[in-house]
Amino acid sequence: AGILACDAVDGAEGVRSLSNGSKLLVQDVVDSTGWVVPENVDSLLSEASANGAVINSWSWGDNSINYTNRSHTIDEWTVENPWSLIFVAPGNNGGMMLEPSNAYNVVSVAASDSEENGSMWPSSSHGPDVNERRGTLISAPGMGVVSAKADGNKSSLNNGTYAMTGTSMATPMAASFTALLQQKVEQEYGYTPSAPLLRAMLASSAEGIIGDSPDPIQGYGRPNLDSFSGGLFIHDSYQVEDWVSIIQSRGGTLDSMKSNPWDGSEAAGPFLSQNESWSEFFRPTPGEDVEIVMSYNARPMGQEIDDLRLILKTSDGRFAVDDKIGNSGYSQLYYSSFTTPIALNSSNETTVMIRVAAEMLEDVEWIEVEVLANSISGTGQNGTLGIDGTMLGFGIAATGVSDLIQNTGPAIVMNDGPSGGENYSTNFTINLTISDMELDGVFVETNLVNSNFSIHFDECAFALVNQSEILCTIDVSRDLVPLPINREDWYFEIIAVDDNSSFWTESRNSSFETEIFTIWWDAPVLEEPVVSPPMEESDSVRD
Numbered sequence: 086a087g088i089l090a091c092d093a094v095d096g097a098e099g100v101r102s103l104s105n106g107s108k109l110l111v112q113d114v115v116d117s118t119g120w121v122v123p124e125n126v127d128s129l130l131s132e133a134s135a136n137g138a139v140i141n142s143w144s145w146g147d148n149s150i151n152y153t154n155r156s157h158t159i160d161e162w163t164v165e166n167p168w169s170l171i172f173v174a175p176g177n178n179g180g181m182m183l184e185p186s187n188a189y190n191v192v193s194v195a196a197s198d199s200e201e202n203g204s205m206w207p208s209s210s211h212g213p214d215v216n217e218r219r220g221t222l223i224s225a226p227g228m229g230v231v232s233a234k235a236d237g238n239k240s241s242l243n244n245g246t247y248a249m250t251g252t253s254m255a256t257p258m259a260a261s262f263t264a265l266l267q268q269k270v271e272q273e274y275g276y277t278p279s280a281p282l283l284r285a286m287l288a289s290s291a292e293g294i295i296g297d298s299p300d301p302i303q304g305y306g307r308p309n310l311d312s313f314s315g316g317l318f319i320h321d322s323y324q325v326e327d328w329v330s331i332i333q334s335r336g337g338t339l340d341s342m343k344s345n346p347w348d349g350s351e352a353a354g355p356f357l358s359q360n361e362s363w364s365e366f367f368r369p370t371p372g373e374d375v376e377i378v379m380s381y382n383a384r385p386m387g388q389e390i391d392d393l394r395l396i397l398k399t400s401d402g403r404f405a406v407d408d409k410i411g412n413s414g415y416s417q418l419y420y421s422s423f424t425t426p427i428a429l430n431s432s433n434e435t436t437v438m439i440r441v442a443a444e445m446l447e448d449v450e451w452i453e454v455e456v457l458a459n460s461i462s463g464t465g466q467n468g469t470l471g472i473d474g475t476m477l478g479f480g481i482a483a484t485g486v487s488d489l490i491q492n493t494g495p496a497i498v499m500n501d502g503p504s505g506g507e508n509y510s511t512n513f514t515i516n517l518t519i520s521d522m523e524l525d526g527v528f529v530e531t532n533l534v535n536s537n538f539s540i541h542f543d544e545c546a547f548a549l550v551n552q553s554e555i556l557c558t559i560d561v562s563r564d565l566v567p568l569p570i571n572r573e574d575w576y577f578e579i580i581a582v583d584d585n586s587s588f589w590t591e592s593r594n595s596s597f598e599t600e601i602f603t604i605w606w607d608a609p610v611l612e613e614p615v616v617s618p619p620m621e622e623s624d625s626v627r628d
Contacts, residue, residue, distance in 0.1 A: 157233065171190070228250045348468055400449050
């Protein structure tokens with residue numbers, strides 16, 4: 086409890102919890118006779134959800150490496166309730182993780198020290214689990230952790246502390262960190278994140294302790310909020326306004342939810358059926374590695390693990406696929422002429438990553454991130470989620486990317502030019518700055534317009550790139566005579582059109598009009614005819 090929510094008093098900063106001030110729902114699973122954990126642990130989870138708790142921290146388990154009925158129940162519950170994330174201590178035997186930390190959808194937390202360039206605790210249980218999955222998702226400090234000490238006297242309000250070591254310390258440490266992720270999503274994005282999204286964010290935030298590749302010992306490494314300092318993109322199929330009401334409308338218990346499957350209504354989606362896909366385009370952030378993590382819930386053992394594939398495609402024809410991260414810490418990039426993403430074998434992991442080095446993307450204009458439902462094993466009613474459902478949702482966390490710039494028209498700024506009420510009889514100029522931040526290239530034309538007709542000037546048409554200053558000078562006797570120019574309703578109209586050719590957007594144009602001014606020219610005796618520029622009927626109406 087101290088690790089999860091302690092708000093230090095008396096200046097004891099060393100024991101302040103990352104998620105200090107959190108609300109705790111305390112569930113007692115021990116009495117004077119020993120363990121009294123119910124075999125049907127869904128009763129604990131149902132109580133937690135009814136009170137709005139997403140994160141469950143369990144520092145307990147039995148001395149068995151088998152996938153037990155308890156493991157099975159946890160996976161059933163989390164498939165039916167995607168807003169339930171369970172952290173489980175894997176044990177302290179230095180070997181294979183113990184139940185129920187081997188449930189497919191839990192966060193099994195290995196113990197490390199707390200040093201910046203630290204190491205794993207040798208006695209921490211870890212993966213691979215009995216099902217030959219990686220097992221360990223992340224690591225967290227579990228060595229010499231100082232937190233609140235109980236003295237057994239309920240009335241003492243003792244202020245003591247105590248240091249302990251083990252995965253029972255690392256597990257609430259990771260749960261406390263995840264409460265910050267939940268808070269981040271709720272405050273910045275306006276909804277409560279699902280368990281798949283929180284797992285994806287955990288893996289994305291983690292930094293390797295014993296290497297940069299995820300492995301059964303450390304999982305993805307130790308979470309760090311600084312991993313998101315450069316920006317974060319998230320997508321959550323299960324984004325809804327009120328998840329508690331959805332669970333309660335289905336009865337709130339495991340049996341009732343299995344009897345009342347959910348079709349994903351009210352959620353953002355998508356929920357993918359077999360062979361369906363979702364994709365999003367991004368720009369790689371210059372100088373930053375691109376990292377994409379996708380997570381989804383697995384059906385319990387006895388049913389096939391669904392196969393959602395995470396695929397990254399680049400604008401120059403390469404691609405990377407999930408969980409093909411080498412010893413370098415980066416994903417292999419393949420050319421589509423060599424093979425296809427689906428031809429590369431999938432792992433049985435349900436939290437998967439693609440990480441591409443910044444230097445491999447220097448000349449890449451865009452990347453596409455795709456989630457493909459390669460295989461969905463549900464055999465129940467079509468169009469539902471859950472244990473027998475034929476659809477599946479997911480969470481995505483991505484760093485090193487930014488949204489593709491949706492093309493905007495060029496900006497036109499007048500530096501100098503005619504102002505309202507001025508009267509010109511010889512010549513006049515307009516000076517403009519044209520800016521196009523997408524570097525598409527811009528064509529600019531200048532027209533002199535009144536309410537009856539407009540005049541286009543070829544010498545005042547320009548082809549530009551990015552930001553340029555242009556100057557257009559009009560000589561009244563040379564450029565306008567012998568047109569009927571003596572009037573008080575003249576103005577410049579500037580039209581700038583960019584040359585965007587990107588497939589995700591379209592060409593844009595901008596226009597600019599000056600204030601109305603007067604041209605009044607008294608003709609001298611003409612000795613020879615003057616050739617005037619072409620004149621077009623004007624559609625403009627100015628008051």
